[in-house]
Amino acid sequence: xxxxxxxxxxxxxxxxxxxxxxxxxxxxxxxxxxxxxxxxxxxxxxxxxxxxxxxxxxxxxxxxxxxxxxxxxxxxxxxxxxxxxxxxxxxxxxxxxxxxxxxxxxxxxxxxxxxxxxxxxxxxxxxxxxxxxxxxxxxxxxxxxxxxxxxxxxxxxxxxxxxxxxxxxxxxxxxxxxxxxxxxxxxxxxxxxxxxxxxxxxxxxxxxxxxxxx
Numbered sequence: 001x002x003x004x005x006x007x008x009x010x011x012x013x014x015x016x017x018x019x020x021x022x023x024x025x026x027x028x029x030x031x032x033x034x035x036x037x038x039x040x041x042x043x044x045x046x047x048x049x050x051x052x053x054x055x056x057x058x059x060x061x062x063x064x065x066x067x068x069x070x071x072x073x074x075x076x077x078x079x080x081x082x083x084x085x086x087x088x089x090x091x092x093x094x095x096x097x098x099x100x101x102x103x104x105x106x107x108x109x110x111x112x113x114x115x116x117x118x119x120x121x122x123x124x125x126x127x128x129x130x131x132x133x134x135x136x137x138x139x140x141x142x143x144x145x146x147x148x149x150x151x152x153x154x155x156x157x158x159x160x161x162x163x164x165x166x167x168x169x170x171x172x173x174x175x176x177x178x179x180x181x182x183x184x185x186x187x188x189x190x191x192x193x194x195x196x197x198x199x200x201x202x203x204x205x206x207x208x209x210x211x212x213x214x
Contacts, residue, residue: 042073052161052194055081055090063097075107083110087159088117124154145174145184152187161195182211 042061046054058081062074075098082091092114098107128151135143152167168191171184189204 040067040070042070042077046077052156052159055085055087056194059090059094062094063101071101072106075102079107083113085159086117086121086154086157088114088121090159091117121154121158128154141174141176145171145176145180148174149184149187152191156191161191162197165191165195165197165200178211182208185211 042058046058049057055078058074058078062071062078065071065074075094078094079091079098082094092109095107095109099109128147132144132147132151135147148167148170152164155161155164155167165188168184168188171180175181175184185204185207189201189208192198192201192204
């Protein structure tokens, strides 16, 4: 039922407006203006967001802030946020930016965490690949659909939003009801939004609008 909410016509128009005008682009100016304000509360600002969006905004502030204390705090916060994910690639890129802006002593790269993270991801993909093969051989569509969702979640945690979008799209051949189509289309739309792929997000919104009229 929660996915049916996204298909409500009024919500479709709302998301279409969001995709078209991309509020994050507008808000970047507001963030840059606040960077020199010592009263800017980073934690309060970040508390408005979750997941990839929270990390992306924190990273943007860390890299671009002109106020040194704000920038350092944002780097430290973003590092902790990334360490709660499996996105070792973004972590390494962020650490390189931090070292370029400040120094390697203050922001040392945690090589051990990177290795553990990549090992966990490899194991997770291996287990899921084996499960998918069994489900497909058994011809159990529902299990395949759920496995694709799980694969997408793993890829999102790794920061691979494009891969996650493709994983959700695989479900078009394994849906058992119209709500399943709404579900994977909605999730693919959110992935596209997080990746800044507005053309794909709008296409998904248009598809949801069509589905809601059936």
